Amino acid sequence: MTARAPKAVSETGDALLLTPGPLTTSRAVKQVMVHDWGSRDADFIRINKAVRERITEIAGGQDGYVTVPLQGSGTFAVEAMLTTFVPRSGKVLLVVNGAYGHRAAKICAIAGRAYVVQETAEDTPPDLAKLEATLKADKSITHVFVVHCETTSGILNPISSVAEIAKRHGKRILVDSMSAFGALPIDAKQLGYDALAASSNKCLESIPGMGFIICRIAALEEAKGNATTLVLDLHDQWQAMEKTGQWRFTPPIHVIVSLHQAIEEFLAEGGVAGRGKRYADNCRILIDGMKALGFKPLLSDNLQAPIIVTFHMPTDPAFKFQEFYDRLKDRGYVIYPGKLTVADSFRIGCIGRLSADNMRGAVAAVREILKEMGVTRCAPAQAA
Numbered sequence: 180m181t182a183r184a185p186k187a188v189s190e191t192g193d194a195l196l197l198t199p200g201p202l203t204t205s206r207a208v209k210q211v212m213v214h215d216w217g218s219r220d221a222d223f224i225r226i227n228k229a230v231r232e233r234i235t236e237i238a239g240g241q242d243g244y245v246t247v248p249l250q251g252s253g254t255f256a257v258e259a260m261l262t263t264f265v266p267r268s269g270k271v272l273l274v275v276n277g278a279y280g281h282r283a284a285k286i287c288a289i290a291g292r293a294y295v296v297q298e299t300a301e302d303t304p305p306d307l308a309k310l311e312a313t314l315k316a317d318k319s320i321t322h323v324f325v326v327h328c329e330t331t332s333g334i335l336n337p338i339s340s341v342a343e344i345a346k347r348h349g350k351r352i353l354v355d356s357m358s359a360f361g362a363l364p365i366d367a368k369q370l371g372y373d374a375l376a377a378s379s380n381k382c383l384e385s386i387p388g389m390g391f392i393i394c395r396i397a398a399l400e401e402a403k404g405n406a407t408t409l410v411l412d413l414h415d416q417w418q419a420m421e422k423t424g425q426w427r428f429t430p431p432i433h434v435i436v437s438l439h440q441a442i443e444e445f446l447a448e449g450g451v452a453g454r455g456k457r458y459a460d461n462c463r464i465l466i467d468g469m470k471a472l473g474f475k476p477l478l479s480d481n482l483q484a485p486i487i488v489t490f491h492m493p494t495d496p497a498f499k500f501q502e503f504y505d506r507l508k509d510r511g512y513v514i515y516p517g518k519l520t521v522a523d524s525f526r527i528g529c530i531g532r533l534s535a536d537n538m539r540g541a542v543a544a545v546r547e548i549l550k551e552m553g554v555t556r557c558a559p560a561q562a563a
């Protein structure tokens with residue numbers, strides 16, 4: 180028997196998270212948190228201000244946009260965005276091809292916002308001709324909501340085309356770029372969105388606990404009084420922060436300090452271009468390696484975002500997912516179960532503090548594990 184590769188570990192000795200977030204972070208991103216800060220103290224206020232300014236710059240929003248941070252996971256930010264920006268008299272068209280689009284519909288239903296869902300299958304991009312026709316026919320629609328990378332499948336949605344169509348019909352644009360912000364180019368000016376939501380623990384590679392919404396200032400001013408809850412009122416959060424530099428309610432201080440460090444590392448890597456390239460390389464190595472073993476990705480290359488890859492579950496009876504998962508974890512690689520309704524699948528992420536060598540190591544571990552499990556056929560049943 181050949182010697183097995185040593186267990187893969189992160190900078191802090193943990194298993195590597197090949198997941199869509201929370202994800203593997205650097206040692207420094209965790210180490211900077213080993214302090215206490217006063218939430219009303221100048222030191223923290225300065226860090227908070229810097230984080231907000233950097234995020235606005237990363238978004239290309241220096242002229243006319245502002246970043247409003249919010250306590251909670253990414254969904255809190257999406258709910259705050261929808262309920263702050265869509266007025267009670269408004270109506271939002273939701274472009275849906277996965278679980279995060281459906282979640283937006285649930286948010287609108289609970290908040291009492293009128294909405295229409297325009298859905299395609301999880302492996303299918305939005306129908307732009309239908310979008311155009313719907314916006315033309317239904318004059319009561321005020322907003323269009325789209326998910327940038329639908330993390331359910333890993334599909335890259337054509338947000339520029341969606342935004343262009345929405346603008347042509349005079350509709351406002353809201354984007355969930357949670358799993359793409361920081362890795363894929365998204366220029367605020369070019370897209371002209373009213374708001375875009377993302378979070379601390381995805382491509383900016385910090386820890387979980389905070390979302391943020393990049394808001395067009397003129398639209399945020401108009402949004403006063405729209406909110407249905409106090410805590411998710413982005414206009415109020417913004418106004419209070421502008422006046423005092425402080426958060427309205429207890430801030431996730433350690434997350435903000437960690438995110439500040441993560442943004443320093445992000446800029447040192449070359450910003451969106453540098454990080455996007457590392458993720459694209461990770462994704463290429465993963466897909467090529469898994470294909471060579473016989474696995475079939477759900478999406479063709481032109482639809483695949485370099486964030487997370489969905490693979491069809493092999494039908495070889497020797498392949499048992501839980502065993503596969505446990506054996507990979509034992510070698511230091513944590514992968515992600517599938518979330519698709521269209522096919523039985525599992526997912527492997529390319530984001531977080533992961534190198535090309537880490538991805539090659541993961542593929543090598545998969546190869547060894549298949550051998551141990553006696554799996555000979557990794558293709559799904561229907562595949563040619």
Ligand SMILES: *Cc1c(COP(=O)(O)O)cnc(C)c1O
Pocket residue numbers: 199200252253254255257279326328329330355356357358378
């Ligand atoms: C991660 C993610 C969210 C937010 O999920 P939380 O679990 O609330 O952090 C929203 N939309 C997309 C596309 C995501 O990938």
